[in-house]
Amino acid sequence: MASRLEPPTDIGFIGLGNMGAPMAGHLAGAGYRLHVMDADPGAVERFAADHDCVRGEPGKPWGADCAAVITMLPNGDIVRDVLLEDDGVAEALAPGTLVIDMSSSSPLGTRKLARELDELGFGLVDAPVSGGVVKARDASLAIMAGGDEETVERCRPLLETMGKVFHAGDVASGHAMKSLNNFLSAGTLALTAEAVLAGTRFGLDAERMVEIINASTGRSNSSEHKYPTFILNRKFNSGFAMGLMSKDLKLALDLARDSGTPLGLIEDISDLWSSAVEKLGASADNTDIVRYLESLAKTHG
Helix, strand or coil: CCCCCCCCCEEEEECCCCCHHHHHHHHHHCCCEEEEECCCHHHHHHHHHHCCCEECCCCCCCCCCCCEEEECCCCHHHHHHHHHCCCCHHHHCCCCCEEEECCCCCHHHHHHHHHHHHHCCCEEEECCEECHHHHHHCCCEEEEEECCHHHHHHHHHHHCCCEEEEEEECCCHHHHHHHHHHHHHHHHHHHHHHHHHHHHHHCCCHHHHHHHHCCCCCCCHHHHHHHHHHHCCCCCCCCCEHHHHHHHHHHHHHHHHHCCCCCCHHHHHHHHHHHHHHHHCCCCEHHHHHHHHHHHHHHCC
């Protein structure tokens, strides 16, 4: 078995956005030697101001000293381009380097990427996360790892600096689990929003409704966390964009179609979020689905 990826191993990290920056920060804090890259030079500068790291520049050789490279990017297509397109990162990586994709990517695309990387001599673990910016900051993310057991165990030390690791199964299992989890998250949020909206239009108090729901069988993360934290106060600032939720729902829908699963709520929930994105924009917060449903209710009187 290859050596476990423990500090002070050289680790590459690509993607220093709202989630990636705190995740990479935990790795730096644990003693890993970080090599960082982002399409936004400002993100690299901000990270380097707080952490010792080697800065990479897009289009220039990078990562030759890294035992593993983590990607935390908007989608799997971007991950593949960064790794494998002309002048991609993979050209400079040493044989045997492990790629860990922590983005929310298509499980079908991940299987293809794993084959392509294997032909070049690189391994792949897909390890998407759940928990949002808050849990990225306090290192309590749920990390869903896909890959063979030996490889997942090899990278467990570095993953555990960012949260709790669950081995979901073979390569692409993590991305499959993430998309299905977000289908459940989006679904319970939409259901809770419709229930609260119907109740308030009847004359019930929204805050009291949520209190009662959370003491009853209808409770969920949406009622216990999202409503009190982001919705009842009308802040709508969970930090997870509506466009990203819509993208994950489409991944779940593709998975269901590919597996021959009878389509029902997955299709309906995906359509709902697509319509909300069209109305409010991809950059709106995912909790803004409540505002979208409220606008529909006003339209219908």
